[in-house]
Amino acid sequence: MIINLTYYHVANDVPEISPEIAVVIDVLRATTTISWALKNGADSIQVFSDLDLLKKSAIKWQADERVMLGERGGKKIEGFDLGNSPLSVTKKVVYGKRLFMSTTNGTKSLQKVQYAKHLFAMGLLNRRAVAEKIISLQSENVLILGSGWEGTYSLEDSLAAGALASYLKTNCNFEVNILNDELQSALALWDFWKNDILNCLKTATHGKRLSSLGDYEEDFKCCSELDCLDIVPAQVERGVIRAS
Numbered sequence: 121m122i123i124n125l126t127y128y129h130v131a132n133d134v135p136e137i138s139p140e141i142a143v144v145i146d147v148l149r150a151t152t153t154i155s156w157a158l159k160n161g162a163d164s165i166q167v168f169s170d171l172d173l174l175k176k177s178a179i180k181w182q183a184d185e186r187v188m189l190g191e192r193g194g195k196k197i198e199g200f201d202l203g204n205s206p207l208s209v210t211k212k213v214v215y216g217k218r219l220f221m222s223t224t225n226g227t228k229s230l231q232k233v234q235y236a237k238h239l240f241a242m243g244l245l246n247r248r249a250v251a252e253k254i255i256s257l258q259s260e261n262v263l264i265l266g267s268g269w270e271g272t273y274s275l276e277d278s279l280a281a282g283a284l285a286s287y288l289k290t291n292c293n294f295e296v297n298i299l300n301d302e303l304q305s306a307l308a309l310w311d312f313w314k315n316d317i318l319n320c321l322k323t324a325t326h327g328k329r330l331s332s333l334g335d336y337e338e339d340f341k342c343c344s345e346l347d348c349l350d351i352v353p354a355q356v357e358r359g360v361i362r363a364s
């Protein structure tokens with residue numbers, strides 16, 4: 121058995137295919153926030169790129185059963201309950217609720233590969249959990265998609281793509297094939313930064329953007345933790361993610 125891994129930096133690079141397994145990464149911060157929300161008992165997260173559509177869907181839910189969260193340019197969207205900080209999705213706020221979420225890049229990436237047979241959201245914090253899920257599915261092709269920033273490369277998502285590939289190469293009983301140069305360089309990136317993840321996130325342009333908006337030290341710490349959650353956020357119907 122062989123697992124073929126391909127990595128795309130941004131949604132626009134992904135060919136129009138329906139992959140068997142797709143893994144979407146947005147370390148800073150959408151997939152980290154999704155993972156923590158599910159860990160803290162959110163019922164589900166529905167992702168949108170279009171804000172009007174999000175509002176129309178959210179309004180159909182009882183006010184005490186929904187949370188609207190998201191950001192544009194790193195800042196909370198006006199009228200929304202929460203921004204996109206993984207620290208804000210506490211048990212008290214999200215337990216049992218449907219989260220309606222839109223972010224600048226992460227939710228777009230999730231929508232881009234929504235026709236995958238299995239779609240997972242991954243940050244560094246649940247890298248091992250997602251990797252073990254992939255191993256258990258014994259599928260031949262896995263597409264990894266970073267979220268980048270408005271169509272451009274991002275350091276932190278490539279770091280996590282490299283972390284995933286590295287875990288699979290080390291822990292899989294079958295052959296792991298790195299199909300493109302993007303993933304080869306992500307592996308090299310992981311080797312370079314794996315003992316200094318926090319610094320890598322702060323060095324990234326989106327890290328610098330967040331730092332310029334305020335004190336995001338705790339967000340950086342949270343997003344840079346490796347393998348600390350056993351949650352695998354999986355799409356259960358188009359656009360809706362639950363813990364698996």
Ligand code: MLT
Nearest residue numbers: 149150204223224225226
């Ligand atoms: C995104 O989707 O672009 C990010 O999650 C932005 C952020 O840090 O909130």
